[in-house]
Amino acid sequence: MRISVDEILCCAAGVCEAELPDVFEVQDGGPTKVLSESVPVDKRAALTQVVRNCPTGAVIVTE
Ligand code: SF4
Structure with a gap:
């Protein structure tokens, strides 16, 4: 994963x-x-929320 x-x-x-x-x-x-860039499995949903909720769309996550 790359953040x-x-x-x-x-x-x-x-x-x-x-x-x-x-x-x-x-x-x-x-x-x-x-x-x-190491996000535990139990925090992946939170990371998805960050991507969605960043007001400028600045967070990029690639697998
Ligand atoms: S704009 Fe910057 S500080 Fe705000 S949520 Fe997005 S990446 Fe984070």
Whole structure:
């Protein structure tokens, strides 16, 4: 699995970090950083929600 954030699209709203703080970290004044691409099976649904709920569609997940 590869998780990335489009740094141009990201508006640093923090939806992703609120849902999965072990995976996403909003940088001060900047785009979100991906901390880990290892998402436990029980968190996959949360990751799907992050992709859907990111207001700018900046979260990209590829298998
Ligand atoms: S939810 Fe989307 S726009 Fe908001 S901080 Fe995360 S990646 Fe950026």
